[in-house]
Amino acid sequence: MEADVGARRIAVIIPTIGRPNDLRACLESLRREADTSLAQVIVVDDAATVPVTLPPDVAGAPIHLLRNAVRRGAAYCRNRALQVVAEGVDAVGFLDDDVRLCQGWLATARRELKPTRAAVTGAVRRFDQGIVSRARQLRYDRRYAPLVPGQAVDFLAGGNAVIWRDMLVGVGGFPDVPTMSDRFLVRRLEARGGCCHFVPEMLVLHRNSKGLRVAVREAWRAGLLDDTALDTPALKRLATGVREAIVGPQPAAALLNVALDGVYLSGRRRGRLHEARARSRASTTQSAKSA
Numbered sequence: 001m002e003a004d005v006g007a008r009r010i011a012v013i014i015p016t017i018g019r020p021n022d023l024r025a026c027l028e029s030l031r032r033e034a035d036t037s038l039a040q041v042i043v044v045d046d047a048a049t050v051p052v053t054l055p056p057d058v059a060g061a062p063i064h065l066l067r068n069a070v071r072r073g074a075a076y077c078r079n080r081a082l083q084v085v086a087e088g089v090d091a092v093g094f095l096d097d098d099v100r101l102c103q104g105w106l107a108t109a110r111r112e113l114k115p116t117r118a119a120v121t122g123a124v125r126r127f128d129q130g131i132v133s134r135a136r137q138l139r140y141d142r143r144y145a146p147l148v149p150g151q152a153v154d155f156l157a158g159g160n161a162v163i164w165r166d167m168l169v170g171v172g173g174f175p176d177v178p179t180m181s182d183r184f185l186v187r188r189l190e191a192r193g194g195c196c197h198f199v200p201e202m203l204v205l206h207r208n209s210k211g212l213r214v215a216v217r218e219a220w221r222a223g224l225l226d227d228t229a230l231d232t233p234a235l236k237r238l239a240t241g242v243r244e245a246i247v248g249p250q251p252a253a254a255l256l257n258v259a260l261d262g263v264y265l266s267g268r269r270r271g272r273l274h275e276a277r278a279r280s281r282a283s284t285t286q287s288a289k290s291a
Contacts, residue, residue: 006110007091010162011040015077016097018048022207023097027058030095033106034059040086042066044077074158075181079173089165096159098207100127108201109162112150118194119163119186121156122202132209134253135260142240144200152195158182160204167194179221219260223267224274238265 012030016023023043030041038061045052045067054063064084068077078094085092091113095101105122112120123144126137147153158174158181171188174181186196209215238261244254 007113007162007164008037008110009039009089010037010091010093010106010110011042011085011089011165012038012093012095013042013044013078013081014095014097015044015046015074015081016048016052017046017071018050019097020050020052023052026095026097026099026101027054029099029101030106031059033101033103034061035106037110038106039089040064042081042084044068044081046073046077047071073176073178075174075176078158079176082168082173085165091162092165092168093162094158094160095204096206099124099159099204100206102203102205105202105204108199112197112199112202113162113164117197118167118189118192119156119161119196120199120202121153121161121196122198122204123200124157124160124204124206124208126208127205128207128209130209131252131256132212132215133207134250135256136208136215138244138250138253138257144198147198147200149198149200151198153198154183154186154196156182156186156196158185159206160202161196162202163189164194167192177225179218180225215256215260216263219263220267223264223269224271226264226268226271235265238262 014023014026027041030038038059041058041061042064043052043054043066045065047068047070051067052065054065057063064081066077066080066084068080072080074096082092091110093106093109109120109122124140126133143155161182167189171185171192173185175184175188177184189196238258241254241258241261245251245258248254
């Protein structure tokens with residue numbers, strides 16, 4: 001790749017499950033953004049009850065449809081799609097089925113994915129209503145607030161990102177875990193000397209809420225999987241959430257975030273207990289073998 005030359009040919013991967021109207025809107029927004037760099041669109045139907053039906057192409061770029069026999073999750077879908085990316089594609093974009101691309105997304109992604117950057121990720125704004133959606137947007141806005149355009153970050157939005165194909169294949173794709181896969185992917189990229197950079201102009205609109213039950217489940221799972229040091233940002237988020245609930249303009253959404261952070265911390269504590277017990281059993285087994 002030449003210096004300062006962005007991606008030339010992009011494949012876009014979209015996992016989907018049971019949201020045909022959202023998927024159609026996503027593909028329509030991609031059609032509006034499409035230019036000659038869009039080489040392929042790969043949609044992975046994650047065992048929806050009603051199989052996905054799609055047009056043959058998006059603005060001339062062929063659609064490749066895959067279907068899982070059983071539900072496997074977004075990370076598995078993305079990795080499966082990566083196996084059928086067309087020859088000549090040098091970068092891979094990732095969208096959720098419930099996003100709508102804002103004007104300039106594809107051109108910005110191509111320009112900003114420079115050879116010195118392993119990946120770029122953009123900002124997310126909600127288009128849906130409700131307290132769960134507002135709470136999630138507060139969390140996004142808190143993450144974005146201290147950032148400057150182009151800054152290297154420790155996160156990647158799996159529903160709004162573009163990654164160099166060779167780098168993604170080289171790190172083995174997305175870790176196949178039920179949540180936080182995109183953040184763990186950033187660690188893999190960093191281990192190979194690559195960074196993900198934040199590009200706010202890569203803006204998408206997103207259905208932030210999948211319901212309160214899903215929000216609670218994802219918070220719990222994130223806590224179980226989080227293996228960072230005990231001095232975790234979750235404690236800071238909790239304190240910020242309390243302040244927002246008291247003096248902020250969205251007290252109900254801020255209070256929900258406090259509750260979700262409590263769920264996260266509970267999951268984290270459970271995960272650490274499991275790890276400690278596993279280490280203890282392993283140590284006991286090793287001692288018995290040595291005796």
